[in-house]
Amino acid sequence: MAINIDTVYKQFGALKVVNGVSVDIKDGEFFVMLGPSGCGKTTTLRMVAGLELPTAGRISIDGADMTYAEPRHRDIAMAFQDYGLYPNMTVFKNIEFPLKIRKLDVRERARKVEDTAEKLGLGELLQRKPSQLSGGQRQRVSLARALVRNPKVFLMDEPLSNLDAKLRAVMRTEIKKLVTNLGITTIYVTHDQIEAMAMADRIAVMSRGNMVQVASPLEIYDRPKTRFVAEFIGSPPMNLFPAQLKAGGTVTCILPNFAHSLCDDERAFAAQIVDGNGGLLLGIRPEHLIVAKAGAQGATDALVELVEPLGQTTNIYVSVGDVRFVIVTDRTTVKAGDTIGVVAPSELLRVVANDDAVVRH
Amino acid sequence: MAKSGTINAPALQLGATKAVRAGEKSVPTLLLAPTMIIMTIVGLYPLLHSLYISLTNYNPTFGTSYSFIGFANYARAFGDGQFWYSVGLTLAFTAISVALSLTLAVLLALLFNQYRFGFVVLRTFLLIPMLITPIAVGITWRTMMMPDLGVLNYLLSLIGVSHLSWASSPSSALASVILVDVWQWTPFMFIIIFAGLRSLPKSPFEAAAIDGAGHLATFMNVTLPMLKPVIVIATLLRVVDAFRTYDTVYIITRGGPDFATDLLSVYLQRVNFRIFDLGYGSALSWIALVIVLVVVLVFVNLTGFLKLVADKENR
Amino acid sequence: MSNSRILKSGAGALAAYGLAIAAALFFAFPIFWMVTSSFKSEVDISAYPPVWSFSPTLANYAQLFTELNAWQALLNSALIVGLATCIAMAAGTMAAYALARFDVKGKEFLAFEILSIRMLPPIVSVIPMFIIARQLGIFDTPWLLIAAYALSGLPFVVWVMRVFIQDIPQSIEEAAMIDGCSRFETFWRVTLPLLLPGLAATMVIVFMFAWNEFLLASMLTSQEAKTLPVIAANAIKPKAIAWGLASAAGVMMSLPVVVLVLLMQRYLVRGLTLGAVKG
Numbered sequence: 001m002a003i004n005i006d007t008v009y010k011q012f013g014a015l016k017v018v019n020g021v022s023v024d025i026k027d028g029e030f031f032v033m034l035g036p037s038g039c040g041k042t043t044t045l046r047m048v049a050g051l052e053l054p055t056a057g058r059i060s061i062d063g064a065d066m067t068y069a070e071p072r073h074r075d076i077a078m079a080f081q082d083y084g085l086y087p088n089m090t091v092f093k094n095i096e097f098p099l100k101i102r103k104l105d106v107r108e109r110a111r112k113v114e115d116t117a118e119k120l121g122l123g124e125l126l127q128r129k130p131s132q133l134s135g136g137q138r139q140r141v142s143l144a145r146a147l148v149r150n151p152k153v154f155l156m157d158e159p160l161s162n163l164d165a166k167l168r169a170v171m172r173t174e175i176k177k178l179v180t181n182l183g184i185t186t187i188y189v190t191h192d193q194i195e196a197m198a199m200a201d202r203i204a205v206m207s208r209g210n211m212v213q214v215a216s217p218l219e220i221y222d223r224p225k226t227r228f229v230a231e232f233i234g235s236p237p238m239n240l241f242p243a244q245l246k247a248g249g250t251v252t253c254i255l256p257n258f259a260h261s262l263c264d265d266e267r268a269f270a271a272q273i274v275d276g277n278g279g280l281l282l283g284i285r286p287e288h289l290i291v292a293k294a295g296a297q298g299a300t301d302a303l304v305e306l307v308e309p310l311g312q313t314t315n316i317y318v319s320v321g322d323v324r325f326v327i328v329t330d331r332t333t334v335k336a337g338d339t340i341g342v343v344a345p346s347e348l349l350r351v352v353a354n355d356d357a358v359v360r361h
Numbered sequence: 362m363a364k365s366g367t368i369n370a371p372a373l374q375l376g377a378t379k380a381v382r383a384g385e386k387s388v389p390t391l392l393l394a395p396t397m398i399i400m401t402i403v404g405l406y407p408l409l410h411s412l413y414i415s416l417t418n419y420n421p422t423f424g425t426s427y428s429f430i431g432f433a434n435y436a437r438a439f440g441d442g443q444f445w446y447s448v449g450l451t452l453a454f455t456a457i458s459v460a461l462s463l464t465l466a467v468l469l470a471l472l473f474n475q476y477r478f479g480f481v482v483l484r485t486f487l488l489i490p491m492l493i494t495p496i497a498v499g500i501t502w503r504t505m506m507m508p509d510l511g512v513l514n515y516l517l518s519l520i521g522v523s524h525l526s527w528a529s530s531p532s533s534a535l536a537s538v539i540l541v542d543v544w545q546w547t548p549f550m551f552i553i554i555f556a557g558l559r560s561l562p563k564s565p566f567e568a569a570a571i572d573g574a575g576h577l578a579t580f581m582n583v584t585l586p587m588l589k590p591v592i593v594i595a596t597l598l599r600v601v602d603a604f605r606t607y608d609t610v611y612i613i614t615r616g617g618p619d620f621a622t623d624l625l626s627v628y629l630q631r632v633n634f635r636i637f638d639l640g641y642g643s644a645l646s647w648i649a650l651v652i653v654l655v656v657v658l659v660f661v662n663l664t665g666f667l668k669l670v671a672d673k674e675n676r
Numbered sequence: 677m678s679n680s681r682i683l684k685s686g687a688g689a690l691a692a693y694g695l696a697i698a699a700a701l702f703f704a705f706p707i708f709w710m711v712t713s714s715f716k717s718e719v720d721i722s723a724y725p726p727v728w729s730f731s732p733t734l735a736n737y738a739q740l741f742t743e744l745n746a747w748q749a750l751l752n753s754a755l756i757v758g759l760a761t762c763i764a765m766a767a768g769t770m771a772a773y774a775l776a777r778f779d780v781k782g783k784e785f786l787a788f789e790i791l792s793i794r795m796l797p798p799i800v801s802v803i804p805m806f807i808i809a810r811q812l813g814i815f816d817t818p819w820l821l822i823a824a825y826a827l828s829g830l831p832f833v834v835w836v837m838r839v840f841i842q843d844i845p846q847s848i849e850e851a852a853m854i855d856g857c858s859r860f861e862t863f864w865r866v867t868l869p870l871l872l873p874g875l876a877a878t879m880v881i882v883f884m885f886a887w888n889e890f891l892l893a894s895m896l897t898s899q900e901a902k903t904l905p906v907i908a909a910n911a912i913k914p915k916a917i918a919w920g921l922a923s924a925a926g927v928m929m930s931l932p933v934v935v936l937v938l939l940m941q942r943y944l945v946r947g948l949t950l951g952a953v954k955g
Contacts, residue, residue: 051850072856084851088869101856145855385778385859392774395767396790396830403827404793407804414804472695479693485938486700489707492934494888496905497926500912501710504919512709512726548703605797608890608905612912626891629799634895639803646800657795 001062001152001185002027003048008057010043010209017043018054019209025185030176032188034196034232035206041189042157044206048187049155050074061153072101076153077146081161083138085130085145091117092126095144102149116148119178136167143175147182154179154186160195172198193233197221205229212356225269226353227281236286236315239325240352243282245274251351253282255320257300260349270351279354286328288348291316292341299341304334318342415643422637434644444645446620447628448652454535454624455603458542463596465543466550467588470558471580484555491548499612502541503528506613528614531621538622541609546602550595557591558584593664600660604653625649713923721920736924743921746907746928753903756818757886760825764882765875767826768833773863775834776841777849787834794831802895809896816898824892829882836881840874841867880940884933904929 003025010018018040025031033041046052048059050071059067066074077098078084086094092113099109117123120140130138139159146154159175160168176199179186190196196203197217204214205228213225224230230238241253249262251270260282262270273280292299302318309331316327316334320342327342334340415434419427438444473484490498505513506527514524528537565587569579607626610616616627629649633642713721715732740746774780775787805824809815844867852862890905897906908925911918 049850049854051853070858071850071853072858076854078851078854080847080851082845082847084845084847086848086852086866097852098855101861145851149855388859389774389778389780392770392778393780393786396771396834399763399767399823399827399830400790400793403823404796404801407801407808408796410804410808411800414807419807469699472692472699475692477689477692477696480696483696483700485941486704488937488941489934490703492884492937493707493710493930494890494905494908494926494933496888496890496908497710497930498706500908500919500922500926501706501713503912504713504923505706505709510722510724515725544703544706601795605799607799611890612909626797626799630891630895633799633803634806639807643803646797646803649797650800653795653797 003062003153003185003187004058004060005044005048006058006060008044008047008054008059010040010047010052011055016209018047020057021206021209021211022057023204023211023214025187027185028183030179030186030188030199030201032190032196032200032203033206033211034190034193034203036191036232038208039206040209041204041206045155045157045187045189048153049076049078074153075151076155077149077151078155079139079142079146079157079159081158083130083142083159085138085141087130090127090129091122091133091141094130094141095122095148098145098149112148113144116144119147120144135163136171139163139171143178147178147184150182151184154184156186156188158190161190161192168192168195175199193235197233205232207356210356221285223350224283224352226356228356230281230283230350230352234285236326236328238283238285238350238352239289240281240283241323241325242354243280243351245270245280251280251282251349254323255300255344257298258282258284258344258349260346260351262351266351269353273351273353276355276357278357281352281354283350283352284344284348286315286326287313288345289325289327290343290345291327291329291332291334292343294339294341296341296343299343301339302342304336304338304340306336307332307334316340411643412647414640415647417640419640420638427640430640434641435648437641438644438648441645443620443623444628444648447623447625448649450535450623451604451606451625452656454539454542454606455600458539458546458603459596459599461539461543462547462550462599463592465547466554466595467592469547469551470555471584473555474558487548487551489548490545493545495545495608496612498541498545499609502537502544502609503613506537528622529618531617531619534614534618534621538610538613541613542603542606545609546599550599553595554588554591557588561587589664597657597660597664601653601657604656710923710926713919714927716920716923718920736920737928739918739921740924740928745902746904746925749902749904749907750928752818752901753887756821756901756903757825757883759818760822760886761829761879761883763822763826764829764833765879768830769837769871769875771830772834772837773841773867776838777846787838790834791831793827798828798891802892805892806895815896816900818901820896821893821901821903824896825886825889828889829886832882832885833878836878837871837874840871840878843874844870877940880933880936884937887933888929 005021005023005025008018008021009016021040021044023031033044035041043052047054048061050066050069050073054067057067058065061074061076086097089097095113095116096109099112104112113126114123117126120143122137122140122144125133125137125141130141133141139162142159156175160171163171172195188195188199200217202214203217203220204211205220206212207228213220213229215223220229221233224233224238227240230240241255241258243251243253245251249267249270250259251262252259270280294301300320302320304316304318305324306315306317308315308317313328313330314332316329316332318325318327318340416429416431417427418430418434469487473480473487505511508514508524508526508529511527513527517523517525526533528534561584565583566579569583574582605626606624607630610622610624610627611630614622616623616631629642629645632638632645714736715734716727716730717733717735720727720730771790775783780786801824805820806815809820814820848866848870849862852866853859857865888905889903890909893903894906894909897903904925908922908929911922911925
């Protein structure tokens, strides 16, 4: 089921928590809203759920206007951060609840509950109460309860943040598989960029009530539009340098040999940034920088300040004068105090806006 | 190196988003209606009526007609020595009784905070006094405090203390009544403070132990500050109730001897329902009400009570 | 452990038990006295030095019903207090739910208003109630006291139930609403079962305060609607004070509440601390 969010605002007093968000979510898409706490992602989700009413704007589900409809009339399911399980009911009764409300008959209900429980590996736990379950098990009950109804839309509000890292990785794949198999349109809210990258068909990076960039994970990773997005995704984050647009469509920065010729689709964007008086930045991912010998042709000499060997990769923190940045390479013999040459391939440099205001339309 | 993912965005307090949902606009009003109706009919209306009566000279023993006399009753009240004596007596009674109860309650809470065998049972005995009907409490203590036949004087005589006059002498009557009040209501403060004590986190105490603080230092610097909200609530509730003490005094001394225990409620009851000077009595009641409000306001201000409550809400 | 430490811990334990037992005795003795007095005959009761072992008699209790008309008072108390408690619980819990779950204009002000009822010295409202009741012809009827007690119970119910409701995470109610429940269904199927311990505890306390109330009851009744505390006080009035009878009245009055409260001990602590404790 497609979801349309049209210029939605949510205001508490003077505070604009959601500031004119518009997006079309396609049927069957796994759509992730990513951002730090306070960016408005959860509030937007809750408005789609019907747990909050927008101050302005419209929300449609499957073409029907649901802006002011009650949650129970929207045919959605939701998984909460603290699971929202009914403490005084068994796992079976928890999962059964939505079916009971819809007045399905007893045998039908039992069948569906058992089916869904099997799918989520809860078969043995059906008679336990939530207080007797581990975090991961509770999470699966919460998912089972949501899926047992075969909803049109599945909303998930940071469902994995209360789990430990290992469990999170495991549950991540399970959820994605489940939901993809069933073809349910999903909106997933998180502040964890790895979750977002791993699971999403598209990511909406949000900040201060706005969707700063909406694109596929790789697109966001390769071509972040603003400093916020560039630094939020990727660890270590993208290196960014204040830059200038030269006549002839070249962008240069303070570092020699870090220069980029704009290709056609970038020209408009760069012009937009400069016209809007936002700062222009030149950015490059740490793993795209190449380590060469000091003084090599086309390389910029840099002083190595710190080397972090992480096993699979190595982080090299360097400085050129006052400018500091990071390189990620394979195993290396470079050590602190060395001077190395750094090559920044022109085609891997990106034009990035310093200010989110530029991208708001 | 810039930190990824942390932006100075204003934090969203999800607890505050109790927005009205579709079709729920009238629900809160409906839910609050019964309470508001009861409050208005049974609370506000009589209160305002009382204000009106206080401006008249209504006295049923003189018939059902009465006339409006403006603030004459209030003027009379200001010159009524007996009334102000009662007020002062009640304030003194409240202050002493609550202070004693509070101290005793805190000490008992500290004592019973230890996990010893049998303490749970002993604690149960502590609870009972506040459950007993105050009239029954009055009856029992009056029996026990009889100077010639009472068991208290008997027990005291066993250890060599001579004949006390308890509630029958003006000099010791107030103290006796305070004793009864402390006996009955310390458990109330005890429960609240004890529950507070039991729920305090362990780590500050462990930190204090490592820092080398002794029992007294720990109590003054760690326990007491953390107990403040609980102590404030218990004290406020007790102060308001102590001010209204009536039942036990009615049974034990009826306000005597020689008006030694003529607390405000007792005096007002006499004016209103023995003499039936209802106009005057209403005026006095209103002045009493104002005094209570002032006491509460002073208390609330001194202890930052409202802030405590508000903090809890915004969690 | 060094010798002095063993000594200290032994002495400490001794002191602790000593103090604890002393405290328990202090608070329990008068009750013990009241109960034993209620079973003493006239002779035993006025004996000095006081009698510690005696043959118990039920004469005082019998007298309660014959002389003081305790039967009617008992019925009155049960009916009046029971009904008032139910009204206060119903209205108060609804109000508490509104305050806990909805954004109401002037919410905190409203909450304070409701709370301020508690601070009203009853004597202030007794007079107008007395007058109005006579005018309306409802003096000495149960309805008057029921209304008055319902009002007295409201602030406590609202404040405490609000805390209990806040203890239930909103996500559970939201899950129910998404699962298909209306607001009312959510409350009935999900919130209420979780609220039961809190409701029970609050109910007992509201019941207790109304049951033990004397001032309003004595002023607003004369023949028909007398409650237990009123008739107990009557045992004191005559010149020759009937101690046995009074003690029996005291025991009978206090028994229901003591039993109820002891049964519900665990839940009551939470309510009384008004949430200031766990926060």
